[in-house]
Amino acid sequence: MPPPAKPGPQPGALADLRVIDLTQMLAGPFCTQLLADQGAQVLKVEPLAGDGIRSAGPFRHDDGLRAFGGYFQSVNRNKSSIALDLKHADGRALLEQLIDGADVVVENFRTGVMDRLGLSWETLRARNPALVYATIRGFGDPRSGASPYAHWPAYDVVAQAMGGIMGITGAVGGDPTKIGPGIGDIVPGLMLGIGILAAVHHARRTGQGQFVDVAMADGVLALCERIVYQQSYEDRTPGPQGNRHPLLCPFGLFPARDGWVSIACPDEKLWARLAAAIDRPEMAHDPRYATNPARVQHAAAVIGAVEAFTRARTKAELAALLGGIVPFGPVYTAQDIFDDPHFAQRDMLVEVEHPGCPTPVRIAGVPIKLGTTPGGVHRRAPLLGEHTEEVLRALGVGQDRIHRLLAEGVIAQETPCTH
Template sequence: MSSSRNAPLHGIRVLDLTRVLAGPWCTQNLADLGADVIKIERPGAGDDTRGWGPPYLKGEDGESTSEAAYYLSANRNKRSVTLDISTERGAELVRALARGSDILVENFKVGGLKKYGLDYDSLRQENPALIYCSITGFGQTGPYAKRPGYDFMIQGMGGLMSVTGEPDGAPGAGPQKAGVAVADLMTGMYATVGILAALQERHRSGLGQHVDMALLDCQVAMMANQNMNYLTTGQAPRRMGNAHPNLVPYQVFESSDGHLIIAVGNDTQFAACCAVLGRPELAQDARFARNADRVGNRDALIAILAPAVKQKARDHWLGALEAAGVPAGPINTLADVYEDPQVRARGLRQELPHPAAGVAPTVASPLRLSDTPVQYRNAPPLLGQHTEEVLRDVLGLAEEEIRVLAGKG
C-alpha cells in the first residue's frame, strides 16, 4: 500500500557503536523503521563479524568479496563511518555526532567508553535528550558486570541449555545450544523495545535516559513457561528432546519416509488428531481425554501414536491433519524454507543493490506496518563507505580536513 506518511522513525538519528550481533540487530531494527543509523567502526578492521567467514558474499563474477555473510545479516540500511575513538580527534568527532543524535547504542565493556568521554554520564551533560542504550553480557551492576559475555556461554548460564537437547540417558543426550544466537537476538529485540519506550517517554519529558540491557537478563526472561514451571514447583525442568513439558502430543513424529511435527494445543484438536490417525477411541480414554491427563500419561500415549504415524508417508499426514484442523508441519532445511509458497508469498527474501557485488540478498523484516512499511534502502555498507559523506554533511567538516584525517588513519 502506498502512503505519503513518513517512516515511523523518520528524522531520528542513531549513533551505533556496536559490533557482532545483539547491538547491530537492535540498530538494524531502528534503521528498518526509518532511522538514520550511523555505524562507527574501527579503521581497517570494522565490526568483528566482517571477518567471520566463510561464507562471503559473491560478486557478479562469481568470486567471493570480503563481505562476510554473518555481517550482512545485521547491518542493512546503515551508514558506515570509520573513526578511531582511541585518538583525541576521533573521540571528539564521535562526541560531536552524539550531540546531534537522538539515540546511542553501544556494547563496550562496562566503563569502557568513559576514558573517551563517550559514557552516558558525560554525554547527557552535552545532550540531555540523548537515549543511551548499553548492551553487555551481565548489565551495568552486579558482581559479574565487568565480565565479557558471549551468546553461547549465556545460553548455558541462563538455563536454556538445561532444557535443550535429548533427555538424559537417551542417545545423543547432553547440553545443546540453539542453532542461532538466541540470547543475542532476543537482547537486540528487547533493546529495541526499551529504546522505543524511552523515545515515547521523551515526548513528555524532553529528556533521554540510560537503557541498561544484559544478555543474561534477556536469556532468563525468555525462558517463559519454563521459568514458571520451576517457580511454581521448585523443580528445575529437564531436557525433553522435541517434546513439550506442558502439552501432549506436541513433538516430532517419524513417518514412513521422514519426520513431521504434530502440535496439539487443546482437547478438540486431540480428538481430531486421533480420528486422522485411525484411533478415535483415544479421545474418550480417561488417561488421555484432557491435556493434563495426557501430560501425566505421556509415555503410554506416545507409545500408541508413534507406531500409527509410522504407517504412512509424511505428506499424507500433513494433508490429512491440515484438513482436520490439527496443527502440523514439516521440518524444513533453509533451502526448503525459501521455496515454501508461504515464505515466497510474504516476500521474505529480498535483494538490495550492493557496491561490491552488484546485488546482495537480505531477509525481510517481520515488521509489517500497513501505512508506513519497512524500507529496504541500502545493503549493509562497505567499511567506511559513508565516512566522508557523514563528516561533511552531518558535522560540516571541510574537504581538506577530511583528507587530513584520512591521511592520519
C-alpha cells in the first residue's frame, strides 16, 4: 500500500481506508481524491505511459519538466502512484497482492476490461471477501442493470447530453448548451464516493464487501430531478430556461451596469425586503406579486422591475445595497474568485508544489470541512510511478526483483531527484 500522506493537523477521518485507484481522466480520479482529501491512503495504479491527462495541460510557462499539467494536479493530489503493465502476468500478480490488502478498488475502464485481465469483481472478491469494488462508466455496469448502451464509450459531454441537463440549459427557445465544468464526470464521481463510504461501512460491520456502480448518465439525470417530476406531474417536456427558474420568482441572473448578479427571493419575507430595496414596496402587497405562485404567473413584470433597478448600478453598488439583505451574489470570473477574501479564508485556493516550477501553483481546496478530523491538501499530485519502489518494498518485493521488473518493463518509476 502507499506510504501515508504527510501529516496535517489531524490524520484525517479516513486514515485507515486503503484504496487502489485504477481510474483515469476526471470522474474516477475526482472520486478517489475526495477520499484522499479526508486522509484515505490512495494508491493510483497507472499504465506505464501514465494517466492520459498527465499531458493535457495547461502547463505553466516556467515548467521545465512538464511531468503533468494543471488538469492532473487538480484531481490527483494526496495520492501515491505506481506504474504497472497489467497486460504482463507479473504486473497483474503485483496488483492482486495490493488488492489483497486493500479496502476498496475503484476503476473506470470500459465494461469487460477488468474481466478480460482476469481481475473481475468476482475474482477479486474470492481473494478478499470484504473488498468494496467500485466502478464508474458512461452507462453503468451490466451487473447493476444491463443498459443497451453498456458498451458505448462516454465522456462528460455525452453524460450531459443524455442525462438531460443540456436540454434545459441555454436561452429560452435556443439551442441546448453544455455546462462549463465537467459535471458529467464530477457529479457521478461525488455519488460514487458516497456509495463507497456506504459500502465500506457495511463491510466493516459484516465483513461483506460489495459491488458499487454509478453510471455517468444516471448521475446527471439525478442532478436534473426536476425534469422528471415536471414530465410526470404535468406531462410537459421542459426546455431551456435561460437564467430564470420555472417555479420560483424572482430567482436567477440580472444585468448590472458592469456585469451580472444573482438574486433569489422566492418566499414572501425575502420578496418584501427586495421590493423595499428596489424602491417598489407596493409590489410586496399587490396580489399579483404577493406570493410566489402569483409572481411566477406575472414573472415578466417582476423581473422587469428588478432589472430596472440592477441595470442602473454596478455590481459593487448592488452588493452594498443587497448583500446580507436578500440572497445575492455577483457573477464571478476566476480572477474575481482569486481576489475575494472569502475563498482565501476558507482555504479554497491552496498552494502546492509543482515539479519543474520554481514557485508553487494554486489549485482548488477541500470544500468539506470536518471540525475534529479536518481533511486538506497535504501533498501535490505524484509523478508517474513515483512511489513504485516504495510500495513494492512494503509488499516484500526484494531489490533484485524490483530491478528486474524495471528492466523488463513491468513497472516504471519517476523520481523528483532525477530531474
